[in-house]
Amino acid sequence: MTDKGFVVLDNVAKRWKGQLGVENITLDIEEGSFVALLGPSGCGKSTTLRLIAGLEAADEGHIIIDGKDVTHAPSADRNLSMVFQSYALFPHLSVAENVVFGMKVRRVSKAERAERLARALKITGLEGLEARKPGELSGGQRQRVALARAIVAGKRLCLMDEPLSNLDAKLRASVRKDIKRLQRDLGITVIYVTHDQTEAMSMADKVVLMKSGHIQQVGSPADLYDRPANTFVAEFIGAPP
Numbered sequence: 001m002t003d004k005g006f007v008v009l010d011n012v013a014k015r016w017k018g019q020l021g022v023e024n025i026t027l028d029i030e031e032g033s034f035v036a037l038l039g040p041s042g043c044g045k046s047t048t049l050r051l052i053a054g055l056e057a058a059d060e061g062h063i064i065i066d067g068k069d070v071t072h073a074p075s076a077d078r079n080l081s082m083v084f085q086s087y088a089l090f091p092h093l094s095v096a097e098n099v100v101f102g103m104k105v106r107r108v109s110k111a112e113r114a115e116r117l118a119r120a121l122k123i124t125g126l127e128g129l130e131a132r133k134p135g136e137l138s139g140g141q142r143q144r145v146a147l148a149r150a151i152v153a154g155k156r157l158c159l160m161d162e163p164l165s166n167l168d169a170k171l172r173a174s175v176r177k178d179i180k181r182l183q184r185d186l187g188i189t190v191i192y193v194t195h196d197q198t199e200a201m202s203m204a205d206k207v208v209l210m211k212s213g214h215i216q217q218v219g220s221p222a223d224l225y226d227r228p229a230n231t232f233v234a235e236f237i238g239a240p241p
């Protein structure tokens, strides 16, 4: 670990034909931490995550990952994995084939693939389901497959965009715990987008609260609750003003 952040955004902005996506985004994310990007719909959470992922190009500012300036680097060179709310599994492939797909593309050896697959199935509780097709799984199980796939990718940085929003409340609570446990056990850095303040406050080491394309406050859940920077933060978190 260095004193410089593992993921650093320096004054990043993104606009589309004059329409604001995000502006003045400055963040310093420590390796091994769980950071939630929180805020109402349209505030710029996904845009920020997509900028980090390299799925959007920044109009201003710099993005550093693991000490390297990746501002102009393609997504494939950023050495990260992603989980989205639409699980994007291949319907014609089995659970096992879905999980190892990316590794096959990257020519990871067969023995190594088998080992990582077994590990991912164990930690996501998918053992025994490896031969099933996505259509034969529940929503929660499908989401676990997407998580397993991101985990076996073996990246130190994982980006998640509302990964639980298609699940019912009970499943959300259990998968939430899985994600948290995996993040801790593997020591990976997770940047997690959600509009659900309970989710952010219960999972994150650090919360980045956004509104209308701007960061309102960055702090621990306790910081935001006890010392909200403004009335928007206080109201969004539900703390007494």
Ligand code: ADP
Pocket: 016, 019, 020, 021, 022, 039, 040, 041, 042, 043, 044, 045, 046, 047, 048
């Ligand atoms: P969130 O994920 O917090 O709901 P987004 O990052 O998706 O918000 O969107 C932030 C703002 O950027 C919104 O005003 C949205 O309409 C706009 N936006 C996002 N993607 C595009 C795009 N591809 N083209 C134009 N505007 C976009």
Ligand code: MG
Pocket: 045, 046, 047
């Ligand atoms: Mg979004």
